[in-house]
Amino acid sequence: MSVLIVGSTALDSIKTPKAENPRLLGGSASHAAVAASFFSPVKLVGVVGDDFPKKYIQLYKKHRVDLQGLQILPGKTFHWSGEYEVNMNNRRTLLTELGVFETFTPTLPRAHQNSQFVLLANIAPSLQSHVLNQMERPKFVAADTMDLWLNIALADLLKLLKRLDLFVLNDSEAHMLTKQDNMFSAIQKIHKLGPKYVIIKKGSHGSVLSSPKGFFICPAYPLHKVVDPTGAGDSFVGGMMGHLASARGSVDDNIRRAMVYGSVVASFCCEGFGLTRTTMVKRSDIEKRVRELEKLTRF
């Protein structure tokens, strides 16, 4: 089955202690769409300006991403610029130019409205809800978020949470949202806000799923070198949703393995700037790391 993915489509200028890379293809939806495309057909919903490089359109197409829902408007593409510290864990934003993203209203083409698997990648929760309003009867709806929305759009996010099957957030965002230090207590509070499935992302420490069938401790693929972690969380959730949509059987039967696949795609994402490494990956490379993770965690 295909996955509908809405989120940001951007140009990222990323500075690390070792290099500087201007105007890479970025944004939550770009990372999630490429990650999902290894497993399922993807329908992308987003907006770019008329300055958006043609090579990036080609790159989406190479991954067979359906671009019917990608608006190309007069103006500038959303541009984010950020800098990572030496340990690659902390980053600071140098510049945010919203461009055409400032007035973005995601509109679903008719053919997208009956999608079964929906990923509301990180954008304003009001826009995530706006997409859901246009859907007929999706089977499984997941959303990601970021600290910004917890700070400036909490009411919108709380409304959205009631409509989700799965909410994905990182450990510090879980703490911000629930004020709970203990992960179990945080997860319990999030379930009460709506979603039956909650995933807490912990970066290089992996992730944890809480679901109707219990908990799952999902490993991160250990990396010898992290080049640029931008988009790793989006790749994780994109890869996971792509794999989930491709698998037969129930979500409960498949979500653990789907998370492992997401984790592996995220590991490739970290090995290059922007999407440069991810877009070089073959399905067999992914399968190899999944098998390695099986060995690395077996006891």
Place this chain on the structure above:
Amino acid sequence: MSVLIVGSTALDSIKTPKAENPRLLGGSASHAAVAASFFSPVKLVGVVGDDFPKKYIQLYKKHRVDLQGLQILPGKTFHWSGEYEVNMNNRRTLLTELGVFETFTPTLPRAHQNSQFVLLANIAPSLQSHVLNQMERPKFVAADTMDLWLNIALADLLKLLKRLDLFVLNDSEAHMLTKQDNMFSAIQKIHKLGPKYVIIKKGSHGSVLSSPKGFFICPAYPLHKVVDPTGAGDSFVGGMMGHLASARGSVDDNIRRAMVYGSVVASFCCEGFGLTRTTMVKRSDIEKRVRELEKLTRF
């Protein structure tokens, strides 16, 4: 087979945001010995003063810990007092009274010198080496450490490392020792310092083993409530060494499972002050959590 454990034997006064507990049984060797005792006979080497409460001698004996190597000297038992912050991750030392520990020289009874499994729990590396000097031909020698020794006794520690099979340290200590941000790079540097086996402890994120047979990602048992994490690392390594000594076959065949058992004992340790929870645990409680961890990590 039995495990010889040398380390500190102390009285710990522990303050957390919710409670204050004076003069609990503590010290690296106490935690490690009780943890190991669930799986193998334990020989303890340490020192206490003549103020050491009889109830704690009884507690060791309840766990069938061989106390031939425990010196009881005139003077005061090592007393440590510390305070945890709200999130239970950061602690600060309020008071350290070394007492008889100041001049401690671990002397092995004749019967201990041919021990096969040796755990040099956290004490000064010169004392850890002094114990090794008295051993005949141990089969597997593991050592733990702490940031203090990296700061004030690095030369001694580097000498010790050449004589170890396994070195256990936490992630921040690995960074201090190697100046490497990446875990793989840190581990490679530590292997070059001597030990064939390296374990990096990551608290509630579990631990990672690097061994001649490759890597293992060991999960932490997820806890609903952490009461007092003091001694969790000692319990982990003690439980692991106890399990390793109890298992048939090679270290390579057994060390992953041994780590999981250590991880489970450490989880119990965190659920009570000092050793209060650990000493209530039955073997069947441990087996139950090991089975749960199997389910929590399977995909």
